[in-house]
Amino acid sequence: MSTKKITVTVNGTSHSVEVEPRLLLVHFIRENLNLTGTHIGCDTSNCGACTVLLNGRSVKSCTVFAVQANGKNIKTIEGMAEGGALHPLQEGFKEEHGLQCGFCTPGMIMRCADLLERNPNPTEEEIRWGISGNLCRCTGYNNIVKAVQYAAKKMQEAEAVPA
Amino acid sequence: MIPQSFQYEAPATLAKALSLLQQYGDAKILSGGHSLIPMLKLRLATPEHIIDISGIKGLSYIKEQGGYLKIGALTKESDLEESRTIRTRYPILMDAAKMIADPSVRNLATIGGNLAHGDAANDHPAVMLALRAEIIATGPNGKRNIPVDEFFLGFFTTALQPDEILTEIHIPVKKAKTGGAYLKLERKVGDYATAGVAVQLTKDDQGHIAQIGIGLTNVSAAPMRASNAEAVLKGKSPTDELIAKAALAAARECDPNADLRGTVEYKRAMVKTLTERAVRLALKRAK
The missing domain is CATH 3.30.390.50 (CO dehydrogenase flavoprotein, C-terminal domain)
Structure with missing residues (x-):
């Protein structure tokens, strides 16, 4: 079994490790780094439970090899809260009841982080298309849309406050 | 699902990728991976070698030049979606990009991979047929232009030779009316x-x-x-x-x-x- 040495930065911490090329990024994150907030749902790039940010863009980590992330930045749900304060998206999901069982939530939040980065003030339709690759089987999507709207509003207000 | 073991290379240049492809013979090319990795996980594909071309510079662009809209093979679906040229002048490509898989998949999936996979269920092949595009393949002896009508030969079969890599797509530049x-x-x-x-x-x-x-x-x-x-x-x-x-x-x-x-x-x-x-x-x- 041959391995490859990769260096990836996950939530701000650099990791240099030897991995088998066939190791999936989601397994690397969960099993090598013990960051189990990233979930495995369908394992076929349908459900979005495994969504993480790769160089700032949302990807489904069940369909990426860890070796493909070599030299790149990864952000997982564990990297969202800063200094003990929830990210506005996390707060939004909490305030608007955007989750019930919570299985899809980390993936939803990472997907929406990318969405809001590119489109800070999305319409309801844009949010719904934006999360179209992330499945929720409990609450339906209405409260998730509200949670994203909550976060968008909060993030825009924060931007507007002079430093 | 765990793929069968393989050797992995991520060459920094096209020349290196082509020489590896010649050397290994049975290698598969990986760009965004969103067609190949599912096949590897299902073990429908079990190559000994994978050559990841995603790090090769200069293969991701959208530009109108010399009578063609030229799209680099590593251009991601999300790049098409975000391109002003595509949005304002090539709505057919915008329609397709927005309907391919979902936003996270489009962040990695490439137009070159979508075509090279040769799958009649993929969306770009029909679009390229409508646009009468040319597929540019680069091999050890240089480039060749393949009219799209000669590119898709059958079930998951394209005109790409084992030692060639799809590098560019040429679409006739938009005319009036x-x-x-x-x-x-x-x-x-x-x-x-x-x-x-x-x-x-x-x-x-x-x-x-x-x-x-x-x-x-x-x-x-x-x-x-x-x-x-x-x-x-x-x-x-x-x-x-x-x-x-x-x-x-x-x-x-x-x-x-x-x-x-x-x-x-x-x-x-x-x-x-x-x-x-x-x-x-x-x-x-x-x-």
């Missing part, structure tokens, strides 16, 4: 098309259809051109009657299989409906 559309019926976001129809057409000064290309998605073993439907409309004034006749021709000449997405009859009916709608939308856009 030209419009296009891609319509796809899917059961849910991320599913393959039940049927898809791509239309690109150019009107002449009299309002006749001077040129037309119609490509069909997932209703044949290999991506197909609806030649009979094109012939109905070419050179004619697009009346309701003729559009309906062309749509019927497309429905008759396609060759779908029955599956979870529908019966053969249903798929033909959807090709008919989508062809009518796509021709009308393309005409509307051809101002």
Whole structure:
């Protein structure tokens, strides 16, 4: 079994490790780094439970090899809260009841982080298309849309406050 | 699902990638990985070597140059979606990019991979047939231009040779009075098309259809051109009657299989409906 040495930065911490090329990024994150907030749902790039940010863009980590992330930045749900304060998206999901069982939530939040980065003030339709690759089987999507709207509003207000 | 073990290389240059491809013989090329990795996980593909070309510089661009819209093979679907050139001048490509898989998949999936996979269920093949594109393949002896009509040879089979890499796509630059559309019926976001129809057409000064290309998605073993439907409309004034006749021709000449997405009859009916709608939308856009 041959391995490859990769260096990836996950939530701000650099990791240099030897991995088998066939190791999936989601397994690397969960099993090598013990960051189990990233979930495995369908394992076929349908459900979005495994969504993480790769160089700032949302990807489904069940369909990426860890070796493909070599030299790149990864952000997982564990990297969202800063200094003990929830990210506005996390707060939004909490305030608007955007989750019930919570299985899809980390993936939803990472997907929406990318969405809001590119489109800070999305319409309801844009949010719904934006999360179209992330499945929720409990609450339906209405409260998730509200949670994203909550976060968008909060993030825009924060931007507007002079430093 | 865990793929079979393989050796992995990520060359920094195209030249290195080509020499590795020659050296290994049985290697598979990985760009975004969103067709290849699912096949590896299902062990439908079990290559000994994988050559990841995603780090090669200079293969991701969208530019109009020398009479062509040139798209680098590593251009991601999300790059197409975000491109002003695509949004303002090539709506058919925008339609397709927005309907491919879902936003996270589009952040990695590339246009080159979508074509090189040779899958009639993928969306770009029909679009490229409608646009009469050329596929540029680079091999050890340099580049060759493959007209799209000679590219898709059969079920998951393309004209790419084992030592070649798809590097660029050439699309005739948009002319006046030209419009296009891609319509796809899917059961849910991320599913393959039940049927898809791509239309690109150019009107002449009299309002006749001077040129037309119609490509069909997932209703044949290999991506197909609806030649009979094109012939109905070419050179004619697009009346309701003729559009309906062309749509019927497309429905008759396609060759779908029955599956979870529908019966053969249903798929033909959807090709008919989508062809009518796509021709009308393309005409509307051809101002």
